[in-house]
Amino acid sequence: MPILPFDPQRRLIEVRALAIAEREAVLTLLVDTGASMTGVREEVLVGLGIDPFAAPRLVRLHTASDAIGVPIVTLPRLEVFGVSFSQLSVACLRLPTGLPVDGVLGNDVLGRFWLFINHRRGLLVAERASNFWRRWRLWWQVMRAS
Numbered sequence: 001m002p003i004l005p006f007d008p009q010r011r012l013i014e015v016r017a018l019a020i021a022e023r024e025a026v027l028t029l030l031v032d033t034g035a036s037m038t039g040v041r042e043e044v045l046v047g048l049g050i051d052p053f054a055a056p057r058l059v060r061l062h063t064a065s066d067a068i069g070v071p072i073v074t075l076p077r078l079e080v081f082g083v084s085f086s087q088l089s090v091a092c093l094r095l096p097t098g099l100p101v102d103g104v105l106g107n108d109v110l111g112r113f114w115l116f117i118n119h120r121r122g123l124l125v126a127e128r129a130s131n132f133w134r135r136w137r138l139w140w141q142v143m144r145a146s
């Protein structure tokens with residue numbers, strides 16, 4: 001069960017993920033519980049050998065300030081919190097150049113985990129939501145971390 005530290009003063013939680021397509025890349029993704037799907041920066045997808053301009057479909061995403069059309073591509077593999085996701089549909093994002101992240105980790109991935117975030121101590125505990133006993137182990141770890 002991953003227990004990841006983060007800086008509670010920044011109000012952002014970044015996690016590392018491994019993206020694998022024609023090439024591999026270690027990504028820094030923001031945990032975004034408000035995002036319905038995971039999104040990766042356009043330049044990163046191109047670097048992995050995925051052509052976002054050949055995407056078979058576009059989806060309209062609603063942001064805090066606008067609604068935009070983005071290509072949806074298939075990422076052959078994404079590994080996060082020790083779990084591998086195959087053939088994951090991800091949004092191709094055009095993020096500002098000054099933003100030091102490669103994308104966002106959305107509820108399509110986060111929804112498969114039990115997450116506990118302790119802002120006071122700066123800890124994120126992630127446990128795969130698979131069965132009853134694992135869930136109790138998560139709560140035990142959470143109580144120890146508190």
